[in-house]
Structures are given as C-alpha cells and as structure tokens.
Amino acid sequence: MKRLILSSIAVGALLLMAAPVSAAELKKLDLGKNAEVWFSEDHTVPIIAVVAALPAGSVYDPAGKPGLASFAASLIDEGAGNMDTRAFHETLADKAIQFSASVDRDSLVISVTSLKENMPQAMKLLQTALLHPRFDSEAVNRIRTQILQSIQQGDSRPPTVARRAFVKAFFNGHPYGHDSDGDPASVASITPDDLRGFARSHWVRGGLKVSIAGDISPAEATKLVGDTFKPVPDVRPASPPAIRRLGAPGTHVIAMDVPQPTVIFGLPGIMRADPDFIPGYVANYILGGGGFSSHLMDEVRVKRGLTYGISTQVSAYNRAAIMLGSVATRADAVRHTITVVHDTLADFARTGATQAELDDAKTFLTGSFPLAFSSTSGFAAQLSTFQRQGLDIGYVARRNSLIQQVSLEDVRRVAKKLFDPARLTVVVAGSPVEGRKATERPKNPVRPTPPQQGAPATANTAAAPTPGVKPMVKPQVKAPIEPGRTPTPP
Numbered sequence: 001m002k003r004l005i006l007s008s009i010a011v012g013a014l015l016l017m018a019a020p021v022s023a024a025e026l027k028k029l030d031l032g033k034n035a036e037v038w039f040s041e042d043h044t045v046p047i048i049a050v051v052a053a054l055p056a057g058s059v060y061d062p063a064g065k066p067g068l069a070s071f072a073a074s075l076i077d078e079g080a081g082n083m084d085t086r087a088f089h090e091t092l093a094d095k096a097i098q099f100s101a102s103v104d105r106d107s108l109v110i111s112v113t114s115l116k117e118n119m120p121q122a123m124k125l126l127q128t129a130l131l132h133p134r135f136d137s138e139a140v141n142r143i144r145t146q147i148l149q150s151i152q153q154g155d156s157r158p159p160t161v162a163r164r165a166f167v168k169a170f171f172n173g174h175p176y177g178h179d180s181d182g183d184p185a186s187v188a189s190i191t192p193d194d195l196r197g198f199a200r201s202h203w204v205r206g207g208l209k210v211s212i213a214g215d216i217s218p219a220e221a222t223k224l225v226g227d228t229f230k231p232v233p234d235v236r237p238a239s240p241p242a243i244r245r246l247g248a249p250g251t252h253v254i255a256m257d258v259p260q261p262t263v264i265f266g267l268p269g270i271m272r273a274d275p276d277f278i279p280g281y282v283a284n285y286i287l288g289g290g291g292f293s294s295h296l297m298d299e300v301r302v303k304r305g306l307t308y309g310i311s312t313q314v315s316a317y318n319r320a321a322i323m324l325g326s327v328a329t330r331a332d333a334v335r336h337t338i339t340v341v342h343d344t345l346a347d348f349a350r351t352g353a354t355q356a357e358l359d360d361a362k363t364f365l366t367g368s369f370p371l372a373f374s375s376t377s378g379f380a381a382q383l384s385t386f387q388r389q390g391l392d393i394g395y396v397a398r399r400n401s402l403i404q405q406v407s408l409e410d411v412r413r414v415a416k417k418l419f420d421p422a423r424l425t426v427v428v429a430g431s432p433v434e435g436r437k438a439t440e441r442p443k444n445p446v447r448p449t450p451p452q453q454g455a456p457a458t459a460n461t462a463a464a465p466t467p468g469v470k471p472m473v474k475p476q477v478k479a480p481i482e483p484g485r486t487p488t489p490p
Contacts, residue, residue, distance in 0.1 A: 026383075026393050029222045034234055035208040038383045038393055039221050042376060046116040048214035049377040050123065051384035052229075056108035056202035058180040059240045059319075065190060067182015069202070070103045071147060072195045076110070077101065078139035080129040085139050088125070097122040098377075105176055106318045107388055108203070113377045116215045123228040130203045130232055135192040147187050151179075158262035159326070161254055162429035166264040166324075169248040170425050175240055176320055205229055206236025211383035214376045243320050251338060251426040261430020262328045265341060267423055269314050269321030270414070272389045272490075278402045279410040280323075280418050281314055281490060285361045286353045286411070287345070287419065288312030288325055293360060299344045300327060306337045314490075316389060323418060334432035345421040352412030366400040389490070 029037040061068045077092070077099055079085045092099050095118040101110045114122040154160035164179065171177030181187070208229060212221050246268040270280040288296040288311055300310045312325035329337045353361075372382045386395055 026396060027218060028393055029212075029218065029225060031208075031210070031225055031229060032205070032234065034206045034236060035210065035229065036387060037210045037212065037221075037225055038387060039211075039218060040213040040379060040383070041217060041221075042213065042379075043215050045376070046215045047113065047376045048116055048119045048212065048216050049111070049113040049380035050119075050126075050210065050212045050225075051380045052110045052112075052126070053107040053209040053384055053388050054110075054203055055106070055207035055237050056198070057104050057106040058178070059105050059175045059317075060198075060202055060237060061175060061178065061182075062198075064186065065182075065194060066178040066186045067147070067180070068186075068190055068194060068198050069108065070180050071143065071182065071187065071190055072133075072198050072203075073101045073103045073108050074143045074147070075135055075139055075195065076129050076133065078143065079134040079136055080125070081132040081134075083128075084134065084136060088129075091121075091125065095121055097125070099125065103180060105180070107209075109384065109388075111377070111381065113380075119216075119224065120227075123224055127228045127231065130199075133196070133199050133203075135195045135199075137192065140192055140195070144187060144190070147181055148184060151181055151184060151187070158256055158258055158260070158429040159264075159328070161256065162262040162264040162326075162427050165252065165254055165429065166266065166425065166427040169252060169427060170246060170266055170322070171243070171320070172245050172248065174243055174320075176243075176317060200233075201235075202237050203232070204236065205232045205234045208232070209384065209387040211380045211387060213380040213383065240319060246320060246322075247423055248425045249423050251428065253428045253432065254430075256430045258430045259331060260328050261331055261334050261428050261432065262326065263334065263338060263341075263426060263428050264324070264326050265338075265424055265426045266322050266324040267418065267420065267425070269316060269323045270418065271321045272316040272391070276410075276414050276417070277314075277316070277321075277490075279406045279414040282358070282361050282365065282403060282406045283348075283353065283411045283415045283418065284312055284314045284323060285365060286357050287348050287415070289314075290361065290364070293357075295344055295348055296325070296341065300337060300340050304336075304340060306330075306333050306340070310341075316490075318390075331430060331433045334428055334430065338426055338428075341426075342421040342424065345419045345424065349416050349419040349421070352415045353408065355408055358406070358408055358411060362403055362406070365403050369400055385490075 025040050025042075027039045027041075029039050031037045056069055056073070058066070058069050077085075077088055079088050083091065091097075096115060097118060098111070098113040099122070101108060103109070110126065112119075112122050112126055154164070168177045182190075210225055210229070212225060216224065247266075270277045286294065288294045291297060291311075292302070294311075296310045296312065300306050301308065307327050307329045310325065310327035312323060314323050315321065325341070327337060327341070373379045383396070
C-alpha cells in the first residue's frame with residue numbers, strides 16, 4: 001500500500017509539472033483506414049499519456065440489457081489474461097501506471113498515463129485487457145453490487161432522479177435515453193457470457209480513435225500504438241439507430257417529498273459539424289454558461305433570489321445535440337422559477353446579446369482554452385474529445401479564431417433558432433407547492449435553501465395538477481445524462 005501511494009504521488013507530481021504542448025506540433029499517425037491516431041510530441045518531462053476511444057458506449061447496449069457497456073467497462077481492470085484482479089492492480093501500482101476507463105453515450109474511453117520507461121508495459125496491459133478480459137465471478141459479483149447500490153442511492157436524490165427522467169423523456173425511446181448504468185433488473189440479469197460477448201463485438205479497432213502525447217517520437221509512437229492495437233479485431237459494430245424525435249415539450253413532475261426540488265430543462269441543440277455550433281456555444285455562454293455574467297443567473301438568482309445557481313450547457317453526441325440546464329429551488333418557488341426560465345429564454349431569443357456581452361464571452365472562452373492543455377494527460381484527453389466529436393486535427397489551431405469571428409448578428413440569429421421556450425422539456429424532481437405569482441418580484445429576495453441531497457422519493461404519489469404541468473409517475477431508476485464530453489471548452 002505504501003508503495004502504491006508513493007508511486008501515485010510521483011506520477012501526480014510529474015503530471016502537474018508537464019508543460020502545455022504546442023498545437024502546431026500535432027500529427028496524424030497511420031494505424032489503418034478504420035482507426036484514427038493523433039499525436040503530439042513533448043519532451044519536457046518523461047511522461048506519456050494515451051487516450052483510446054472505442055465504439056462501446058451505452059448507445060450500443062442491446063435491447064433488454066441497459067447498463068451492459070458500463071458494466072463491462074467497470075471490469076476492464078479487474079483482471080486480464082493470466083492476471084487476476086489483485087495481480088493486475090499490483091502491476092499498475094508497481095510501475096506507477098494510471099489506468100482508467102469510463103463510458104459515455106457513444107464511446108468507451110480508456111486513459112493510460114505512465115513514465116516513458118514503463119509505457120510499453122502499460123500498453124501491453126491495455127492490450128491484454130481488450131483481448132483477454134477475465135470477467136471472473138468474484139469481480140463480476142462485486143462490481144454488480146456496487147452498481148446496484150449506486151442506482152439505489154441515486155433514486156433518493158432529486159438531481160439524479162430529474163436527470164434520469166429527463167433523458168428518458170427527451171430521447172423518446174432511443175438508446176440515448178436509457179440508463180448508462182442500467183436498471184436493477186437488467187444489471188441483475190447480466191451474465192459473464194453477456195460481458196464477454198459485448199467485449200468481443202465492441203472492444204474492437206473499427207472506429208477506434210487514439211490520442212497520444214508526451215515524451216515520445218513519431219516513430220516510437222507509431223510502433224507503440226501499432227503493437228498495442230493491431231492485434232485487436234478490425235471490425236466495426238453496427239451503427240446505432242437514428243433519432244426519430246427529440247424533446248417532450250412541457251413540464252413533467254416526479255413527486256418527491258423534498259424541501260428543494262431539482263428542475264432539469266433542455267432543448268434540441270446544434271450538431272457539432274453544423275457551422276452554427278460555435279455561435280450557439282457562445283450564445284449559450286451568455287445565456288446560462290457564464291456564471292454570474294449570464295442572463296439566467298441574473299434573472300433567477302440576483303434579481304429574485306430563487307436559487308444559489310442555475311446553468312446551461314451545450315453537448316453534442318454522435319447522433320443528437322442538446323442544450324441542457326439545471327436549477328434547484330424551494331418547493332414553493334418551483335413554478336415561479338420555471339416561468340422566469342421560460343421568460344428569459346424568450347427574451348434572449350427575441351433580443352439576443354449586447355456587444356459588451358459578446359466581447360466578454362469571447363475574452364473568457366478564448367483565454368480559458370489553453371487551460372485544457374496544461375498537462376500531458378490533459379492534452380491527450382482534450383485531443384480525444386475533439387476526435388470523438390468528429391473534428392479534424394487542425395481544429396485545435398483555429399478554434400479561438402472561430403470564436404473571435406462570431407458576430408452579434410450570429411448570436412442573435414442562433415439564439416432565435418436555439419432558445420425557443422415553446423420547445424422546452426422540463427422535468428421536476430420534487431413536489432411543487434403554491435407560492436407567489438410568477439410575475440411577482442420580492443422586495444427582498446428570499447435566501448435560497450443550500451443544495452442538499454433530499455429525502456427519499458415517494459413512488460406512488462403525484463403532484464397536484466396545475467395548468468401546463470403534466471403529472472409524471474416516478475420512472476424506473478435511470479442514469480444521469482453526461483454533462484458533456486469533457487469539462488474543458490469545446
């Protein structure tokens with residue numbers, strides 16, 4: 001244990017020391033037509049970071065088995081080849097290798113970071129995990145228990161309940177709307193054979209995207225990546241179904257006996273390849289992404305004291321895009337808050353931003369962008385995000401200029417298209433009660449209740465019906481929507 005702690009500290013210190021890598025040095029490496037590899041060389045410190053994304057996200061969960069992709073990903077470091085869980089983790093610790101895996105809607109994302117001298121062994125572990133996963137009964141049962149406990153805990157938390165119900169309603173039966181973690185019945189039914197079958201068909205090279213950064217030459221990187229992934233089956237899973245319809249306009253209530261309900265709201269967004277994505281990204285920052293500089297924060301918190309915070313973000317998956325917002329408030333202020341959100345969106349869609357707001361947004365969004373590349377591992381992670389969004393390798397160099405080119409007319413045009421409150425899907429986890437009229441502004445804003453986890457949900461109760469509000473029975477447990485592909489700027 002002491003050796004593991006010291007090794008982790010050593011790698012962590014080196015990661016913090018790693019200098020940003022120049023975007024001008026980005027290169028593509030050849031791994032065949034069905035895979036894409038981006039590379040950046042930096043010899044500041046002897047660290048190499050690799051991020052691999054495979055077509056094995058939750059959208060690929062088979063019918064009747066939601067949660068399978070996430071379950072399999074949770075087991076990727078629980079033994080492989082002739083190593084059981086203990087041996088696999090001891091090898092990682094002995095060589096100070098950081099190894100992690102996560103699932104988003106579209107991809108399995110695996111991150112490996114190591115000292116240069118240990119990177120060949122780190123990538124050999126990754127290859128073994130992809131080709132020869134064990135899925136031992138002990139590990140499967142232990143991870144299953146952890147997943148079920150997480151699902152159960154989320155069922156008592158208004159933010160989680162609201163997000164689960166929102167994606168189910170918003171995606172209208174598409175696999176994007178089911179739980180990444182699954183539901184209790186599906187998780188309980190998943191077998192080791194299910195896990196092995198999913199790994200064989202989705203932990204593959206077809207659609208693979210790899211980013212590699214750090215203390216390594218192009219020739220060395222090509223060999224490292226080729227030795228690791230060329231033995232992986234060069235097949236591609238079938239494409240997920242197309243989206244038929246996005247959104248379920250209106251307000252849907254899930255009754256929960258909590259003092260502070262959570263409201264999740266969203267609109268169909270702009271796809272990443274659309275030229276309007278960047279103007280939409282800037283417009284969203286002004287509307288709800290810019291903290292205290294945003295319209296929503298000003299209207300909901302500063303002027304009316306209805307919440308501690310409200311925010312929106314834009315996210316794009318392979319087959320859908322979404323503008324997603326969230327706010328928590330008192331039970332007697334829910335309807336007032338929703339009305340203010342509607343009115344603020346309508347006003348922003350009608351009038352857009354001011355030149356000063358646009359200038360401030362550009363300054364922040366361009367100035368903060370280099371922070372995404374402040375370490376070798378951060379650089380590799382950001383490159384992976386751009387790859388998964390279908391962008392070309394030159395995007396890194398021109399991203400800030402695209403933001404600088406956004407005009408006030410662009411923001412107004414996109415705001416009118418994007419922020420239509422008539423299309424807004426709203427889900428409330430909690431039971432609204434009557435409060436002040438929506439048009440009333442308090443003389444002294446009421447101090448909002450601090451964020452808290454909330455009390456257990458009441459499954460068989462419903463909120464009192466009111467005009468424009470649709471009671472909604474509490475759904476089965478659902479996994480929260482991802483806040484985005486990455487916490488760094490798109």
